Amino acid sequence: MEQKPSKAAATDDPALVAAFEARIAAGESIEPKDWMPDRYRRQLTRMMSQHAHSEIVGMLPEGNWITRAPSLRRKMCLIAKVQDEAGHGLYIYCGTETLGTDRQTLVEQLLDGTAKYSSIFNYPTLTWADIGCIGWLVDGAAIVNQTVLAKASYGPYARAMIRICKEENFHKRQGYEIVATLATGTPAQKAMVQDALNRWWWPSLMMFGPSDKDSPNSAELLKWRVKRKTNDELRQRFVNLTVPQAQAVGLTFPDPDLKYDEASEDWKFGAIDWDEFFEVIKGNGPCNQDRIAARRKAHDEGQWVREASAAYAEKNAARSTEAA
Amino acid sequence: MTAPSVAGKREEIIANPLFEYLLRLGDDRLVLGHRMSEWCGHGPILEEDIAMANIALDLVGQGSALLKLAGETEGAGRDEDALAYFRSEPEFRNAQMLELPKGDFAFTMVRQFLFDAFSVLQWDALATCTFAPLAGIAAKALKEDRYHLRHSSDWMLRMGDGTEESHARAQKALNHLWRFTGELFESDAVDAAVHAQGIVVDLAAIQSRWQQTVFDVVGRATLAVPPAGATSSGGRRGRHTESLGHMLAEMQIVARSHPGAKW
Ligand SMILES: [Fe+2]
Ligand SMILES: [Fe+2]
Numbered sequence: 001m002e003q004k005p006s007k008a009a010a011t012d013d014p015a016l017v018a019a020f021e022a023r024i025a026a027g028e029s030i031e032p033k034d035w036m037p038d039r040y041r042r043q044l045t046r047m048m049s050q051h052a053h054s055e056i057v058g059m060l061p062e063g064n065w066i067t068r069a070p071s072l073r074r075k076m077c078l079i080a081k082v083q084d085e086a087g088h089g090l091y092i093y094c095g096t097e098t099l100g101t102d103r104q105t106l107v108e109q110l111l112d113g114t115a116k117y118s119s120i121f122n123y124p125t126l127t128w129a130d131i132g133c134i135g136w137l138v139d140g141a142a143i144v145n146q147t148v149l150a151k152a153s154y155g156p157y158a159r160a161m162i163r164i165c166k167e168e169n170f171h172k173r174q175g176y177e178i179v180a181t182l183a184t185g186t187p188a189q190k191a192m193v194q195d196a197l198n199r200w201w202w203p204s205l206m207m208f209g210p211s212d213k214d215s216p217n218s219a220e221l222l223k224w225r226v227k228r229k230t231n232d233e234l235r236q237r238f239v240n241l242t243v244p245q246a247q248a249v250g251l252t253f254p255d256p257d258l259k260y261d262e263a264s265e266d267w268k269f270g271a272i273d274w275d276e277f278f279e280v281i282k283g284n285g286p287c288n289q290d291r292i293a294a295r296r297k298a299h300d301e302g303q304w305v306r307e308a309s310a311a312y313a314e315k316n317a318a319r320s321t322e323a324a
Numbered sequence: 325m326t327a328p329s330v331a332g333k334r335e336e337i338i339a340n341p342l343f344e345y346l347l348r349l350g351d352d353r354l355v356l357g358h359r360m361s362e363w364c365g366h367g368p369i370l371e372e373d374i375a376m377a378n379i380a381l382d383l384v385g386q387g388s389a390l391l392k393l394a395g396e397t398e399g400a401g402r403d404e405d406a407l408a409y410f411r412s413e414p415e416f417r418n419a420q421m422l423e424l425p426k427g428d429f430a431f432t433m434v435r436q437f438l439f440d441a442f443s444v445l446q447w448d449a450l451a452t453c454t455f456a457p458l459a460g461i462a463a464k465a466l467k468e469d470r471y472h473l474r475h476s477s478d479w480m481l482r483m484g485d486g487t488e489e490s491h492a493r494a495q496k497a498l499n500h501l502w503r504f505t506g507e508l509f510e511s512d513a514v515d516a517a518v519h520a521q522g523i524v525v526d527l528a529a530i531q532s533r534w535q536q537t538v539f540d541v542v543g544r545a546t547l548a549v550p551p552a553g554a555t556s557s558g559g560r561r562g563r564h565t566e567s568l569g570h571m572l573a574e575m576q577i578v579a580r581s582h583p584g585a586k587w
Contacts, residue, residue: 079381082365089370
């Protein structure tokens with residue numbers, strides 16, 4: 001990590017760490033110019049850039065259906081949604097830059113495969129109903145995560161989450177509307193949406209990350225208010241919110257163990273296949289290679305465009321200096 | 325017994341010119357918007373991804389409003405989706421230029437520029453027409469397309485006066501597209517008929533103003549206006565290039581696979 005004049009020595013001074021932790025404990029928000037422990041900076045850079053990458057890669061599975069959306073209204077909603085996700089990516093990249101890593105570096109990490117993004121986007125979108133399920137489940141899960149992140153200790157991230165969450169809510173409503181329309185439509189539509197739910201349900205639950213006992217960073221992240229709730233707590237909240245929504249439109253879940261528990265008032269669900277999760281994280285999901293290849297192709301084919309833009313700006317600057 | 329006659333009509337009589345006119349306006353926007361939406365997630369820069377999605381959204385929105393109005397004008401119970409998803413290639417009325425595959429970024433942006441420069445003039449004229457529902461659509465679309473024109477003009481300058489490669493790509497796109505531009509200014513019996521209904525668009529005047537804009541921007545971009553040569557047209561009568569069929573096959577597949585379904 002590079003040195004910055006505003007920052008104390010790389011080996012964090014215990015007195016500074018204590019003061020920092022006191023601020024966190026007092027509920028204060030940490031701003032870019034404030035002193036922060038090196039590990040805090042690195043953890044946030046990792047989380048925020050992963051989040052930004054997820055927004056960008058997430059454009060691909062949904063973009064896959066823009067040209068086939070079955071009505072003009074749905075087509076427009078989907079274009080607008082994918083555009084929103086691009087905006088989220090841009091916004092969070094800018095937020096990450098306040099921690100000292102520029103966007104170009106972050107994008108290179110995504111393209112060379114060293115950066116991670118949400119594993120959910122390594123699954124294929126196979127029918128129109130997938131677009132409904134992504135909005136409903138994936139944006140829905142993102143909202144559960146982000147509502148809590150909106151209270152995270154790092155100011156730029158928390159503020160980004162507040163703004164982004166409003167749009168994710170809109171995406172979720174639209175997604176659920178598609179699901180509900182299909183679920184009450186023709187037999188073929190109903191089968192299509194049930195199949196989509198069957199495929200997207202478990203990967204959606206995996207979006208919250210490994211169980212807390214297998215999540216090594218959790219304790220520190222919670223102490224520093226980078227996270228506010230454990231992965232398992234958030235996952236349970238998501239399940240509790242989602243099950244009644246499926247019931248309302250007569251859909252079922254691919255989980256024979258799913259049942260309501262009176263005592264805890266939770267919907268208890270079956271065991272998650274974590275082997276699958278770790279395989280996808282490792283790069284062996286159905287679409288990992290396609291997603292990165294698509295991003296690389298866009299980046300490579302855009303090279304001349306970015307160069308033209310830079311060259312023109314340079315010529316223009318030279319011209320205005322001459323004129324002055 | 326006499327042999328059946330093989331002589332047919334030279335031209336179709338157009339039963340409902342206003343419907344026909346609105347289809348032309350609507351199909352231009354829908355088809356170009358669809359082509360632009362193909363970039364979604366694959367743009368050269370994140371900021372440009374956002375801008376291109378925005379343009380696609382505006383154009384599909386305009387197309388949708390125009391096809392809705394066309395359906396109402398026809399009075400046969402077809403809405404904008406019936407017109408977008410359940411017509412075949414020969415029933416589409418867009419200019420051919422707009423259906424060509426998106427190509428590289430230079431092709432997309434040069435086409436967008438050539439069309440934007442035309443579209444703002446067309447909307448400007450239509451915004452004052454006496455057919456109020458169309459004037460309303462035109463006034464809103466004019467604002468959107470002015471922004472699109474500024475955006476595509478900026479890219480003409482950046483590409484033309486950027487690097488050697490960008491210059492060459494932009495010039496190549498311009499040369500390729502040039503033969504298709506004439507179709508935008510063609511007028512026929514439909515234009516004459518709607519003229520009588522208060523829709524007055526002087527295409528000759530628009531053409532000369534379009535040339536002023538295009539020649540000016542192309543010149544400032546250090547590009548060359550291609551020489552006049554062969555022209556290609558026919559879209560207004562449903563004669564298209566081979567690419568439209570493929571585009572529609574993709575666009576219509578889900579809707580046509582489930583006739584009568586709601587989405
Ligand atoms: Fe998002
Ligand atoms: Fe979203």
